[in-house]
Amino acid sequence: MTKKTGISVPEGYFSKLETRLQSIPNQEVKPTVIQKVSPWLAYAASLAILAALGNFIFGRAAATEEDAWDYYSYLSQSLDPDGQIELMESPTLTEEDDIVSFLIASNIPVEHLEEFDYEEDY
């Protein structure tokens, strides 16, 4: 195996990169989704996700992509009433990125997600 990689960067990239990175201290740091969400909600959501995943894995349900999004809707219903309200009212938990952040924070092995069967319409 050769150690040459064949990868390159745009001309002058590193000097621009250095300037850009050195401007970080002057940028406003935005809180992450998880930082915005209260810890109890993240905990409740992770429990709900685990329960729902168990249901999916052991139920071996074949699902459509639409079902997958229903599944996240279902997860939100698994929270206690206060959690549901906060989840619904939270502008931070409506995008795919937010779901990804929740799943990362809940430490669910990715393999469990990959167990989720997807069956195309034939």
Added chain:
Amino acid sequence: MENLEQVFNQIVKDYSERLYWHVRRMVGSHEDADDLLQDIFLKIWTALPSFRGEAQLYTWVWRIATNETLNWLRRERVRAALRFQSIDAELERRILADPYFNGTDAQRELFKALSRLPEKQRQVFVMRWWDELPYEEISAITGTSVGALKASYHIAQEKLKLNLSQAEVSK
């Protein structure tokens, strides 16, 4: 604060290029490496006030970079799973589409094979083979014993050889 900024600017000077190459070899495409590097240095900046000097600055910076890279790969894997896609295929696609890859077919195959390795094995392989870090330094950065690192490296190397030979046969 001014002092922290000076330290941070020095870290950028000392480590940005080397970390770029590490991250690029881990994730494949220039665009992803560029985005990830921004996140890594943002993390370094926010964590800098809590740096106590118990670890060497070098080890501390590398640890943040490698952890953030593994988190990024995991995040991409979860994202791909949510979209019912294969992360390996997605990373391969990005490598193939990268305008800043101008290597040979063999080098492209090596990157593709690398993207199929589990993240930790990929990390050890990249740090040892390309970044040429000694096992002792990799151990300090990753918190993994030297013995376990050597085993991971050996397995990664064998898998890469197998993947590359299979790619050669399928041509």
